[in-house]
Amino acid sequence: MSVSVRIPTILRTYTGDESQVTAEGATLAEVVDSLDATYPGIKARVVDEDGKLRRFVNIYVAEEDVRFADGLDTTTPDGTQISIIPAVAGGC
Amino acid sequence: MLIPSRSKVDQGEMKESFVSLTLDSASTLRAGAFGNATHLSCRECGATRELGPHYACSECFGPLEVAYDFGQVTREQIEAGPRNIWRYKALLPVPDDIETSPNLEPGFTRLLDACNLAAELGLTKLWVKDDSTNPTNSFKDRVVACALSAARELGSRVFACPSTGNLANAVAAAGARAGIPTVVFIPSNLETPKQVNSAVFTESLVAVDGTYDDVNKLASEIAGEDPGWAFVNVNVRPFYAEGSKTLGYEIAEQLGWRLPDQIVIPVASGSQLTKVHKAFQELIALGLVEDKPYKVFGAQADGCSPVASAFKAGVDAIRPVKPDTIAKSLAIGNPADGIYVLDIARQTGGGVEQVSDDEIRAAIVLLARNEGIFTETAGGTTVAVLKKLVETGQLDPDAETVIINTGHGLKTLDAVSGSVGPRATIAPTYDAFTAAGIA
Numbered sequence: 323m324s325v326s327v328r329i330p331t332i333l334r335t336y337t338g339d340e341s342q343v344t345a346e347g348a349t350l351a352e353v354v355d356s357l358d359a360t361y362p363g364i365k366a367r368v369v370d371e372d373g374k375l376r377r378f379v380n381i382y383v384a385e386e387d388v389r390f391a392d393g394l395d396t397t398t399p400d401g402t403q404i405s406i407i408p409a410v411a412g413g414c
Numbered sequence: 415m416l417i418p419s420r421s422k423v424d425q426g427e428m429k430e431s432f433v434s435l436t437l438d439s440a441s442t443l444r445a446g447a448f449g450n451a452t453h454l455s456c457r458e459c460g461a462t463r464e465l466g467p468h469y470a471c472s473e474c475f476g477p478l479e480v481a482y483d484f485g486q487v488t489r490e491q492i493e494a495g496p497r498n499i500w501r502y503k504a505l506l507p508v509p510d511d512i513e514t515s516p517n518l519e520p521g522f523t524r525l526l527d528a529c530n531l532a533a534e535l536g537l538t539k540l541w542v543k544d545d546s547t548n549p550t551n552s553f554k555d556r557v558v559a560c561a562l563s564a565a566r567e568l569g570s571r572v573f574a575c576p577s578t579g580n581l582a583n584a585v586a587a588a589g590a591r592a593g594i595p596t597v598v599f600i601p602s603n604l605e606t607p608k609q610v611n612s613a614v615f616t617e618s619l620v621a622v623d624g625t626y627d628d629v630n631k632l633a634s635e636i637a638g639e640d641p642g643w644a645f646v647n648v649n650v651r652p653f654y655a656e657g658s659k660t661l662g663y664e665i666a667e668q669l670g671w672r673l674p675d676q677i678v679i680p681v682a683s684g685s686q687l688t689k690v691h692k693a694f695q696e697l698i699a700l701g702l703v704e705d706k707p708y709k710v711f712g713a714q715a716d717g718c719s720p721v722a723s724a725f726k727a728g729v730d731a732i733r734p735v736k737p738d739t740i741a742k743s744l745a746i747g748n749p750a751d752g753i754y755v756l757d758i759a760r761q762t763g764g765g766v767e768q769v770s771d772d773e774i775r776a777a778i779v780l781l782a783r784n785e786g787i788f789t790e791t792a793g794g795t796t797v798a799v800l801k802k803l804v805e806t807g808q809l810d811p812d813a814e815t816v817i818i819n820t821g822h823g824l825k826t827l828d829a830v831s832g833s834v835g836p837r838a839t840i841a842p843t844y845d846a847f848t849a850a851g852i853a
Contacts, residue, residue, distance in 0.1 A: 378475035408470040
């Protein structure tokens with residue numbers, strides 16, 4: 323399964339300043355491993371030592387926040403658009 | 415003096431690996447662009463970075479916060495300043511000549527002695543910090559003023575935000591006053607009055623087909639791609655958030671340079687609560703107020719209560735939720751500062767409580783009919799939580815208490831329009847008047 327991943331500025335030092343890259347995988351976890359194989363070190367920036375998504379990282383698979391899906395087990399169908407975005411928030 | 419961040423890393427171990435955005439390098443900043451601010455510090459891992467357009471740590475994605483070396487700041491120096499937030503400019507990331515740049519001059523809003531509501535609820539002393547009297551009728555004018563200063567100093571071309579209401583109003587108005595182009599992104603299904611409140615100030619109100627979360631995500635992506643865009647609550651967020659400290663400074667000064675015993679603050683992302691606490695701690699560290707215990711309480715709505723739920727469960731992890739409440743300005747399902755709210759509530763002996771939409775509506779009317787203040791739904795949430803805290807014995811009725819009213823009820827008329835209205839509709843005759851039993 324080939325997917326497209328939007329890379330935030332924070333991680334472009336790993337991708338040679340590329341903002342959009344492709345990766346392989348049937349689940350988000352596999353996609354992250356695929357990214358790390360191509361761009362070594364990037365996985366540790368989005369997944370913590372316990373293998374969980376870092377608290378201040380938001381990942382969207384087909385515009386859906388994976389925290390409301392199956393997290394790193396979220397399926398990533400062929401051609402899916404994935405976005406990695408640092409968490410920020412408005413409000414009080 | 416240096417105000418430390420919440421850091422597990424010793425200052426000597428600070429790292430230099432951070433997110434840079436696409437705005438111009440901090441090396442082009444003029445001297446004193448950020449006043450007494452010295453650097454940015456990661457609240458999670460303690461890594462540091464020079465002042466500039468950075469907002470997240472590349473080690474852990476944690477939020478960056480402004481750190482300072484205040485030197486000496488006196489009450490007299492502050493009291494000699496203007497009656498707006500710039501009287502505290504020595505404590506903010508703004509230049510010393512901040513007053514000379516056109517801005518909305520927010521702040522120094524009234525601290526109302528809420529004697530009627532206090533009597534109604536059985537409290538000895540209650541104050542309402544009423545931020546509905548800011549230029550665009552919400553506390554957002556404070557944070558936007560600090561973001562505007564940062565945008566100016568960073569040479570930003572466009573002043574922007576994603577918003578569902580109050581922030582959009584504040585950004586659009588501040589940009590108009592400052593003569594900086596603004597672009598405000600809103601969900602396309604936002605009610606017409608809220609659109610008008612922003613569109614009147616800017617030609618560039620952009621309606622996005624999606625939810626607020628979709629709009630927020632889009633803003634983050636634009637901020638990462640287009641040089642020169644200052645999104646107030648994204649890439650200049652560390653500077654923006656500092657504006658909420660002025661609520662804390664003003665409360666202390668207006669109480670006669672002392673801290674209250676208890677304070678109740680609405681929680682969306684949790685930023686305001688953490689910044690008011692930061693302000694109190696800074697005032698103590700600077701010797702401007704006596705060091706004394708105080709309790710901090712957070713207020714959320716049942717339909718978006720991830721922080722209250724975590725507090726009651728006694729856990730540190732915030733489980734994100736999909737919001738469903740009339741308190742739309744508090745509807746952030748994944749609150750970035752939620753864990754810090756938990757820390758502060760627990761450390762101070764306070765708490766985080768939640769109330770239903772019906773309780774919020776009733777509390778809006780309760781405050782209005784006791785104090786003549788028409789609050790928005792976030793303020794209704796705060797008043798309702800205050801009432802619940804008293805009724806459940808979590809709040810000491812004899813201790814001096816402050817609540818924050820974050821905005822004006824005219825912004826959320828729809829919330830109460832179904833529960834208040836004419837008591838009677840009568841013919842224009844005296845007989846009809848007497849028959850209606852109104853006298």
